[in-house]
Amino acid sequence: MTIEVDVTIKLKHGVTDPEGENTKKALSLLGFKNVRSVKTMKTFRIEIEPEKESGDEEKVKHEVEEMCRKLLANPVIHDYEINVVKW
Amino acid sequence: MPVKICILRIEGTNCELETFLSFKRLGAAAAAEIVHLKQLIGAVKEREKRNLKDYDLLVIPGGFSSGDYIRAGAILAARIKGALGKEIVDFVRTGNPILGICNGFQVLVEMGLLPGFGAAHEEIEMQQAALTTNDSARFECRPAFIKHENRGNCVFTRGIEKGRILKMPCAHAEGKFFIDERNRETYIQLLEENDQIVFRYVGPDGNYASYPWNPNGSIYNIAGICSPEGNILGLMPHPERAFYAFMDPEWSRSARGRGKDGEKEKGDAYGDGDGKKIFEAVLNYLRL
Numbered sequence: 001m002t003i004e005v006d007v008t009i010k011l012k013h014g015v016t017d018p019e020g021e022n023t024k025k026a027l028s029l030l031g032f033k034n035v036r037s038v039k040t041m042k043t044f045r046i047e048i049e050p051e052k053e054s055g056d057e058e059k060v061k062h063e064v065e066e067m068c069r070k071l072l073a074n075p076v077i078h079d080y081e082i083n084v085v086k087w
Numbered sequence: 088m089p090v091k092i093c094i095l096r097i098e099g100t101n102c103e104l105e106t107f108l109s110f111k112r113l114g115a116a117a118a119a120e121i122v123h124l125k126q127l128i129g130a131v132k133e134r135e136k137r138n139l140k141d142y143d144l145l146v147i148p149g150g151f152s153s154g155d156y157i158r159a160g161a162i163l164a165a166r167i168k169g170a171l172g173k174e175i176v177d178f179v180r181t182g183n184p185i186l187g188i189c190n191g192f193q194v195l196v197e198m199g200l201l202p203g204f205g206a207a208h209e210e211i212e213m214q215q216a217a218l219t220t221n222d223s224a225r226f227e228c229r230p231a232f233i234k235h236e237n238r239g240n241c242v243f244t245r246g247i248e249k250g251r252i253l254k255m256p257c258a259h260a261e262g263k264f265f266i267d268e269r270n271r272e273t274y275i276q277l278l279e280e281n282d283q284i285v286f287r288y289v290g291p292d293g294n295y296a297s298y299p300w301n302p303n304g305s306i307y308n309i310a311g312i313c314s315p316e317g318n319i320l321g322l323m324p325h326p327e328r329a330f331y332a333f334m335d336p337e338w339s340r341s342a343r344g345r346g347k348d349g350e351k352e353k354g355d356a357y358g359d360g361d362g363k364k365i366f367e368a369v370l371n372y373l374r375l
Contacts, residue, residue, distance in 0.1 A: 014268055016304075018224035071165040074158060074197070076217040076267055 003048045004086040005064050007072055010041040015077045044072060045085070057084060090373045092119040093142040095127075097163055100150035102188065105327040109366045112330065124163075128170045139174045143373050144184050147191030149258075149325055159218065159261040160193030168198055175200075184242050184369055185319045189259055192311070192321030193218045201321045203314040204277055215274065217265045218323075222304030228258040230336060231302055231324050233286040233310045234293065240282035240317035242372045243365050252293050253286075253361035254335060255324035257302050257310075262323040264305040264312075275307055286311035286322055326362025334360050 011017050017039055024038040046067070048060055064082050073080045092110055096103045103121050110119040126137040139145070153162035167175060179185065179200065187195040195201045199214050221227055235251045237244050247253070266274045278284050287308040290296035295308050303323070311322025332338055 012267070015219070015265070016222065018220050018222050022224045070169075071161060072157060074161070074214055074217050076214050077219050077265060 001050070002086075003050055003060055003084065005046045005048060005060065006083045006085050007044045007046060007064060007068060008041055008081045008083070009044070009068075009073050010079050010081070011039070012077055012079050057087070060084070090115070090118045090144070090370075091142045092144045092146065093127075093137070093139065094119060094121045094146045094148055095124060096121050096148070097124045097152050097166070099152045099154050100148050100190065102149035102190075102325065102327060105325075105330075106146055106148045106188065109327045109330050109363070110370070113363075113366055113370055115370055124166060124170075127174075139171060139178055142178075142183070144186070144369060145178065147185070147187045147194050148327075149189030149191060152190055152194065155190075155261070158193075158197070159259075160190055160197045163190075164194045164197030167194070179314075179319065182316070182318055184372065186243060186365075186369065187319075187321040188327065189257075189262075189323055189325055192323055193261065195319060195321045200319055201314060202274065202278060202283060202312055203319065204274070204281075215266070215270070218261055219263050219265045220261050221259070221263055221302065222298065223302075226258070226260040227262070227299075227302035229256065229302070230254050230329075231257040231310070232289050232291060232293075232300065233322075233324055234289045235285065236287055237285045237313070238282045240315075241285050241313040241320055242317050243313070243320040243369050244285055245372065246368045247364050252289060253329075253364075255326055255329040255362050257324040259303070259323055262303040262305070264303075264307075264309040266306060271306065278309075278312060281315045282317070283312050283315060284309065285313050285320060286324070320365075326365045329360035329362035330366075331360050331363075332358035 019040045020038040024035055027035045050060060061082055068080045092115065094103050094106050107119050107121055122137050125131050126135050127139050129136055152160060156162060196216055196218050197214065202215055204215060233253050233255065235244055235247045235249060235253060238249060239245065287295065288301040288310050290300040298304065301308050310324060311320060313320045328334060
């Protein structure tokens with residue numbers, strides 16, 4: 001039994017998102033005139049094998065948060081969101 | 088004790104050889120060694136093992152370590168922190184210099200060694216800044232003009248007079264030096280007070296200029312900074328790609344324009360490029 005967790009890394013409010021802005025420009029050049037803004041974010045789907053059969057959700061979330069702190073997000077520019085998709 | 092230089096390599100770094108050659112050309116071939124991270128961690132055969140303690144200078148070269156996945160430099164930084172955290176802290180605390188070029192700068196920032204406020208280095212600091220996606224959202228690859236601003240704190244630029252403008256190639260997609268708005272003013276002031284600002288992007292006339300002269304949109308036009316103690320330098324442009332005068336893409340044109348004395352011009356090709364001084368300065372520092 002594995003658990004699937006989605007970690008979404010977003011740019012903090014106020015950090016420019018050049019990729020999103022360029023995409024918005026390209027979309028408007030393609031004729032999508034109603035596009036107000038485009039933001040990019042990155043999702044990691046992480047499959048975790050819990051320690052015991054009865055591994056609890058809090059513990060897994062805690063571990064994923066540790067992953068975000070250590071590698072996946074940079075606190076200066078990123079916010080992150082953790083969602084358990086399959087238990 | 089002879090000086091030893093560790094040029095760190097992992098999958099995806101690609102400037103280690105040029106960096107090694109820069110030291111070799113200055114007569115330090117025997118001192119410099121390209122070392123894989125695995126050799127420092129000890130995940131290799133006994134005879135290939137190396138100890139960070141035996142080196143006097145650590146260089147993290149440019150490239151795309153671990154494919155620049157997640158963020159540029161993030162994976163290498165996390166691996167160094169995880170496996171060598173204590174050794175690095177000891178290395179820095181004894182005053183040994185670290186040089187991070189391009190991707191190496193990104194690694195040092197990710198590790199929290201730069202800007203590295205909170206001098207004690209009790210443990211590796213939290214990240215206080217970031218090198219994030221260029222404003223242009225492109226890979227910016229061309230020579231940049233950078234002005235040397237350090238007042239003498241940084242051990243890698245002693246011998247370069249303050250205010251001098253250097254020309255070195257930059258080549259990066261994630262080089263925008265960024266501090267969040269809340270801390271921006273305080274941190275910039277700290278950087279100034281601690282004499283940590285080493286290089287800032289300028290236009291050809293020597294004035295601070297925006298894109299394209301500032302290739303990535305860095306705040307305060309920052310191209311390179313050092314630690315408060317001056318022994319860690321990170322910079323985005325590549326000094327090893329400006330070692331000789333002929334490495335400047337405009338060299339042949341300017342040499343032809345300079346006069347009739349063809350022979351003399353040929354000799355000039357091996358004149359100094361602007362990047363050479365950085366390697367000279369650190370070797371001088373190590374030999375003291």
